[in-house]
Amino acid sequence: MDDRSSTLTQPQNQDEDDEFGLPARLVGQALEAVEARDAVQLDELLDPLHPADIADLLEQIGPGQRRSLLALWRGGMDGDILSELDESLREEVIEGLAPGELAEAVRDLETDDVVDLVEDLDPAAQEAVLGALAAADRVAVEKALTYPEYSAGRLMQSEVVRAPHHWTVGEAIDFLRSGTLLPDQFYHVVLIDPRLKPVGYVTLGRILSARQETRLRDLTEESFRTFHVEDEQGDVAQAFNKYHLISAPVVDDDDRLVGVITIDDAMNVLDEEHEEDILRLAGVGDGALSDSVRETIRGRLPWLVVNLGTAGLAAFVISRFEGTIQALVALATLMPIVASMGGNAGTQSLTVAVRALATRDLTRSNAWRVIRREAAVGLLNGVVLATVLGGLTVLFFGSWALGAVIATALVVNLIAAALAGVFVPLLMERIGVDPALASGTFVTTVTDVVGFFSFLGLATLVLM
Amino acid sequence: MDDRSSTLTQPQNQDEDDEFGLPARLVGQALEAVEARDAVQLDELLDPLHPADIADLLEQIGPGQRRSLLALWRGGMDGDILSELDESLREEVIEGLAPGELAEAVRDLETDDVVDLVEDLDPAAQEAVLGALAAADRVAVEKALTYPEYSAGRLMQSEVVRAPHHWTVGEAIDFLRSGTLLPDQFYHVVLIDPRLKPVGYVTLGRILSARQETRLRDLTEESFRTFHVEDEQGDVAQAFNKYHLISAPVVDDDDRLVGVITIDDAMNVLDEEHEEDILRLAGVGDGALSDSVRETIRGRLPWLVVNLGTAGLAAFVISRFEGTIQALVALATLMPIVASMGGNAGTQSLTVAVRALATRDLTRSNAWRVIRREAAVGLLNGVVLATVLGGLTVLFFGSWALGAVIATALVVNLIAAALAGVFVPLLMERIGVDPALASGTFVTTVTDVVGFFSFLGLATLVLM
The missing domain is CATH 1.10.357.20 (SLC41 divalent cation transporters, integral membrane domain)
Structure with a gap:
């Protein structure tokens, strides 16, 4: 994680068009800096931007301009920007990175983001990314790639915070405070039985507000539902939207917990499905604005x-x-x-x-x-x-x-x-x-x- | 909250069509029970269903069948089902409820759900719902209704978990455990300065895993951004999707914290915007499948x-x-x-x-x-x-x-x-x-x- 967007709250009075997002004038300014080969100016323009906005910028300019910009920009590509980039541009950008840069870029991503990043790359580029991962992450990503495309198994992250269902709130808090490596973002603790089957989940809010000796299983949410690794992503996204889920565990054929899907990923899928529907209805294939x-x-x-x-x-x-x-x-x-x-x-x-x-x-x-x-x-x-x-x-x-x-x-x-x-x-x-x-x-x-x-x-x- | 869906995990081998959602045969069975005036059977069929599935069922049957079903069903309408119902049916259903039933139904809803429920009702039905609310909730709902339609102010819930930015983790935990009434679902604590301006937020995960004496302001997330009450819902939803937000505070003209928008509501808006786009492109107005x-x-x-x-x-x-x-x-x-x-x-x-x-x-x-x-x-x-x-x-x-x-x-x-x-x-x-x-x-x-x-x-x- 970098601190690109730590400047917080968007400017109150941006140009006429959007309340949020990439300011229109920034694209022109960045291109001027590239034109003038002014690396300092380019860094100053890009460094405060959110990775999603940098990806937007790269999508909005032409292929030649993109090459020049990436060559000049010393701030450098990172995994978050790659994740945000339209698929049609990823391969182009990844090919332009030195192996060391690529390794640097993907190391901090969650496994689901890495899966999303590599699944459409050609084998050579895919191997380059996988080779840059830590061993445990690589295993998780390779496992995910064995599930069908557009399945829950591809969408989930393997990092799950879980606890035996007989634990008390106190035990759960001790565990969370023990310094175990936790995912960047998590909202629930998944309860599992001895055979690793998820049986419920508890929100962090309830753990924080309940008494130490309360059993976790007495705090579970009624919204709990699980998905199977081979469930279709579109079904998963619709279920998240319909049942107001925030996160949901994913199980394998033996009903064992293998990962968790969070709502931000489901929202993304919902958005992509809509895009697909609307473009297909118009007979446009999978067109994107950045396509050549x-x-x-x-x-x-x-x-x-x-x-x-x-x-x-x-x-x-x-x-x-x-x-x-x-x-x-x-x-x-x-x-x-x-x-x-x-x-x-x-x-x-x-x-x-x-x-x-x-x-x-x-x-x-x-x-x-x-x-x-x-x-x-x-x-x-x-x-x-x-x-x-x-x-x-x-x-x-x-x-x-x-x-x-x-x-x-x-x-x-x-x-x-x-x-x-x-x-x-x-x-x-x-x-x-x-x-x-x-x-x-x-x-x-x-x-x-x-x-x-x-x-x-x-x-x-x-x-x- | 009821415990309708506490049976957890969806059946493993449902009919051919959906992996989730309302089983197709259930619609027929419910209609048979209505036909036979078998209230016990109807209750047995409907009680285990998620409110969203009951709403689906009501949308899938004809207007006459709907009236008969609602007259027979003793389980009764509740606020969650009303929230899930397509707007075109809400007025019809609400008009069929006795004032007491209506009061019962809406009392447990969060304020944002009440706003969503009443904003399109005619004045009489709106007054009936507002009259059924507790005084504090009524004030919050009426306040929200003063914001423009489709604004962040309408979308937000006024229940926010907030803390002074100088607090330590220990102080925050003490506060959360103090028995203060907390929202059903919350994922962040919003930090405010003495003038009520939100200055950052901390995930519950970080609060749980950090040391007691750590200052909350040292744990804030870089993803933090705020919205203004009059920002358009569509912009808010796009920003949630683009920047992977889970929740975001909403401020008024004086930059004071007045509410919070959560990702499930943003996801809903994104879905509705898509629906609107695709239907409008085809010249279908705001058509729904349950329309007459x-x-x-x-x-x-x-x-x-x-x-x-x-x-x-x-x-x-x-x-x-x-x-x-x-x-x-x-x-x-x-x-x-x-x-x-x-x-x-x-x-x-x-x-x-x-x-x-x-x-x-x-x-x-x-x-x-x-x-x-x-x-x-x-x-x-x-x-x-x-x-x-x-x-x-x-x-x-x-x-x-x-x-x-x-x-x-x-x-x-x-x-x-x-x-x-x-x-x-x-x-x-x-x-x-x-x-x-x-x-x-x-x-x-x-x-x-x-x-x-x-x-x-x-x-x-x-x-x-």
């Missing part, structure tokens, strides 16, 4: 290609009706409206469903209720909008038949949109694909095809 | 009406080219492709920008870099996709000129999409409108209009 142009294209182009395919499908549907359009070119003007309204309504249903699946609010027990509701909403929204659109069509094009056709097609498409918006993500979830990832494309394919087909098909039947 | 059909329509219909307007604008653009389409009906087949690709690419840029604004990663200092990157990505993606689409067009329609037209229009539209995707949310943010709320409509309007206009316009120039 090439990485950004790699993330987005595949989804645009998929969309090209589905748009081609919609175009094919239209092409079947070229004769009808030729006869009544107003159809070409109106048809994108039907498709666009369906796409929007489908995205609405889809987003609610994907979000509800992510928060575990949409389950098998209420799926039918939700589907019925969506269908009803689709029908009623469809009727309202169809009335408006049909009326406007009659007004502008002077044809009652055309108005009736577009109104009917719109109702049909809004019902299709509502159903596709719920069914598609439920189906994805069932077959084990992230609903956020692929659903959007399917839903808009449905609404495009149904929209064009119902409008042009009805027009052919009624108007030709 | 009428509420759902109220949330979604306005955005569909807006979309009807923008789709009408796009249709108007098309109508200007009806002569061209009449002459070459293949244009009607191909034009939705150009618009759809632009819409998708625009949504990609937009989502990354909205997300980056929400996490404060997109700031004035890197806006130009991001805009340049997006433009480059739009250009390059455009060139790749235009080559494919142009080639396919030549292949299917046998016209080099038509291929060149659609390829050019696609590149133009993808650049427009990339720029609109970043500029629109930046502009929204600048004028103080939530970028997630309105940007999507503007961006797709841009891509629709630019897509149709560039394709049909070029076709008119080149092919007519």
Whole structure:
């Protein structure tokens, strides 16, 4: 730990934008110092910053500027900054460090931070970091890496403060004061039985305020729950949020205590899951703002290609009706409206469903209720909008038949949109694909095809 | 506090779906018990559940079922369940409670939970809850309600464990053991100066492990930072996540300590902000899964009406080219492709920008870099996709000129999409409108209009 942020309390009157975080002008000032090769000035600018803000700064500048800055900066990279850095930049930065610097940087990290740091590195960089650790830490990190990616085992720290469940408050206090090496931050003492199974936990507040002879097991919190090493991080994070957990023990197959997950790590996972959901829904892969142009294209182009395919499908549907359009070119003007309204309504249903699946609010027990509701909403929204659109069509094009056709097609498409918006993500979830990832494309394919087909098909039947 | 969840550790082998949370079959069983008017069975089913799971159950069933269940259930509503309930249901449930029941329910809540509970109630229901509180709590809640909505002042709890900064560890321990009423959960002791200004904080772990005569001020954490009562909750939550805070004191205009925000509340806010972002991006207002059909329509219909307007604008653009389409009906087949690709690419840029604004990663200092990157990505993606689409067009329609037209229009539209995707949310943010709320409509309007206009316009120039 360093004392970078010991200046405390953020400045009261920062620039216009943020109340907290990296001051905008600092980025420019740091780049000027780099430009002028003024190492003293750069140190003065960066030293007071929180590691998370230094990471932000590194993410906000270009790759060339980053290299120059790191070469000039004598304050040097430390493990906390590496932990905060976006994954896409870590490898780049780690490769630029001398082995000694790297060892220095990671030595003070908790094991869960080291795991987070190394799990996505290539084998050579990973070995470099592991080699820099103390033997005990290395064992803990290597053990954690044997658990599946995105599992509780990867998220937990192996440093746990634990006590036999028969201890008294006095015994616990003696133990805590005995000079045993304790984690930087801990909020509970986990009680274990003789077979190392966690059976409850006690907050430090209760230990501090209870009488010496009270048994720890009489002070346990009702919020106690354990996770298994292979539980998914997303489930763990949702459980922390739902049940207001602060920390929770992690057990192995034999129900033995092997680590503890704390809420700050769970909050981080929740944030990342959200990021993933929102970006995937938009077809952006795992894009980050610090990605290069090439990485950004790699993330987005595949989804645009998929969309090209589905748009081609919609175009094919239209092409079947070229004769009808030729006869009544107003159809070409109106048809994108039907498709666009369906796409929007489908995205609405889809987003609610994907979000509800992510928060575990949409389950098998209420799926039918939700589907019925969506269908009803689709029908009623469809009727309202169809009335408006049909009326406007009659007004502008002077044809009652055309108005009736577009109104009917719109109702049909809004019902299709509502159903596709719920069914598609439920189906994805069932077959084990992230609903956020692929659903959007399917839903808009449905609404495009149904929209064009119902409008042009009805027009052919009624108007030709 | 009740002991509902003292059965600890979740069942090891629940149904297929969730590792945690409300078991799916329980909803059906509870409804069967309600149907059979079997109060004993209902109690047996609900009593072991966590308040959050009971709230989930209430959210997953229909309004009629909810009324019957609450009428039958003798275990009764308590404050924890009310806190967990979705806002849209709270008023309904509170109205169904007798005044005595309500008083009973809210009495044990922390002040921040009461604030969260009452802030959205109508005045009569609010007064009913406030009237049920102890005098001191009522004062604290009414004070909190004077702060702006979504401010730190609303989020904080007024119960703070604090100590003069000159105290020693021994003095602090004596104080904590003196039987003073302590909050249910606390992790830090906040140090204050004689003017009540917080100057640092000490974790309970350090107090427990340090020597009696150590001064508290020598044990403070570097992570310490304070918030102002009027800071926005979203900023507070982002700061908790960014700086790994567990709790943080809140001060008033005179820098005096008035409360404390804990990470579980911050996590909740982060979750709600995400929910808001993702739902707003999709034009779903503040929709929840438990909303009735009428509420759902109220949330979604306005955005569909807006979309009807923008789709009408796009249709108007098309109508200007009806002569061209009449002459070459293949244009009607191909034009939705150009618009759809632009819409998708625009949504990609937009989502990354909205997300980056929400996490404060997109700031004035890197806006130009991001805009340049997006433009480059739009250009390059455009060139790749235009080559494919142009080639396919030549292949299917046998016209080099038509291929060149659609390829050019696609590149133009993808650049427009990339720029609109970043500029629109930046502009929204600048004028103080939530970028997630309105940007999507503007961006797709841009891509629709630019897509149709560039394709049909070029076709008119080149092919007519």
